[in-house]
């Protein structure tokens with residue numbers, strides 16, 4: 001088969017981004033969309049050694065799993081699963097975890113039904129929009145910019161500001177606009193431009209913020225197109241931070257802070273961890289970020305030691321613990337692979353929580369765990385493949401008690417998992 005050939009195939013599965021997959025002559029064809037159960041006509045765009053890439057040009061039969069896409073921006077590349085019934089989305093997410101655990105980890109065990117944290121629309125509290133011709137846009141399926149007046153995934157207060165900003169003339173020198181919201185209805189706007197801010201722009205932006213009751217306004221100068229924001233943030237108007245609560249703890253969210261994008265999902269993960277955490281004297285959390293799980297675990301342990309590579313996140317976590325009157329947590333900045341062996345030498349670790357980035361656990365971390373053998377490990381993962389790889393090693397010393405997938409980002413292909421492991 002060659003490029004530009006047209007073929008008919010069945011969509012059988014999704015790739016990790018939620019795009020359809022089919023097969024021809026035993027080779028996989030990566031598609032630009034489609035739902036499992038669709039019968040489609042495809043034009044081959046690329047031919048590689050072991051696979052093809054194709055574009056759907058017609059439907060011979062549409063899948064019975066399809067629902068009407070509630071989003072008017074069907075070319076937007078933001079959400080993979082808007083035309084798929086929720087049940088099928090959740091079933092696919094569970095199967096994604098189960099097949100990774102079986103295939104990569106070589107483990108035959110039960111995976112629980114996927115749970116969700118809260119609303120499946122309007123859950124995002126932070127979005128960035130690219131500005132083109134004064135219009136705030138998101139990227140389309142072919143890299144084009146699509147003006148958006150309202151995003152179904154963003155909280156309503158954010159959408160009000162998004163709509164109000166559309167077409168404002170003073171946005172001419174702005175390249176990106178960040179909108180952050182809280183469940184209490186506060187909103188922060190972060191304007192990003194390549195140059196220092198002019199007095200004129202400052203004047204117009206502040207006038208907008210006053211008019212639209214924006215709680216906090218920032219400017220960030222950024223010349224690097226790889227990042228949404230620059231390294232520094234200039235506070236222009238209103239409060240310096242907006243306030244969010246996760247569980248029983250309050251967080252001040254600043255322009256440059258990392259903060260969980262779906263607080264309902266973050267609470268669901270934290271609940272799953274604390275529900276399964278056996279009360280202990282010393283709990284260590286590796287990859288602790290801004291300390292959302294660490295703080296919740298502090299209620300169940302004599303002391304909690306959080307370890308995180310980012311000094312900024314560690315400073316923020318320390319400040320948040322202090323603001324919330326939590327005195328039994330301490331944070332150690334540095335790479336987990338260097339810090340865990342030191343912590344394990346100094347402390348008897350009863351319980352260990354890990355929430356690593358997509359790459360999963362460093363092999364040194366796994367080696368140290370297999371040697372120091374904490375009684376319990378709670379593994380929070382955002383990548384089923386690396387989770388499965390690490391579980392494949394940890395089962396040498398641990399039994400898997402529970403694998404709980406959590407739908408942190410409904411309508412996207414991503415799935416979080418919390419695994420409870422107990423020493424054999």
Ligand SMILES: C[S@@+](CC[C@H](N)C(=O)[O-])C[C@H]1O[C@@H](n2cnc3c(N)ncnc32)[C@H](O)[C@@H]1O
Pocket residue numbers: 286287288289290291292293307308309310313334335336337355356357382
């Ligand atoms: C999935 S996030 C964890 C978020 C965290 N649960 C929170 O509430 O903020 C992964 C974290 O691992 C950190 N990280 C990445 N590499 C690391 C390493 N080698 N050692 C320690 N932390 C690391 C990242 O900076 C990030 O904060």
